[in-house]
Amino acid sequence: MLQKNKINRKELEESIKRIQYYLEFYDKHRNFPFDKKRIDITLSTETIRKLARVGNRSKFIEELIKKSMK
Structure with a gap:
């Protein structure tokens, strides 16, 4: 069950880029x-929800989502 929510760090960085x-x-x-x-x-x-759960990047992802919704 835990494996399902696990994200590859490289995949995360590529998604953020x-x-x-x-x-x-x-x-x-x-x-x-x-x-x-x-x-x-x-x-x-x-x-996006998974990305938002990853440590201190959540604020960063929230800001990106807010920007993209404007």
Whole structure:
């Protein structure tokens, strides 16, 4: 059961980089005509929840999620 929630640290770091990339891309191209909600960050809600559970990164992930919801 515990194994299910375990995340590979490398996978976590890659996911965070991917989120950062898309948020930075969006900030640079704010007026670009596409629907922000359709940007594919290839992370499911469950993965985001898992990321938020990982130690002191939870605040960081919460901020990214808040930014992405604006």
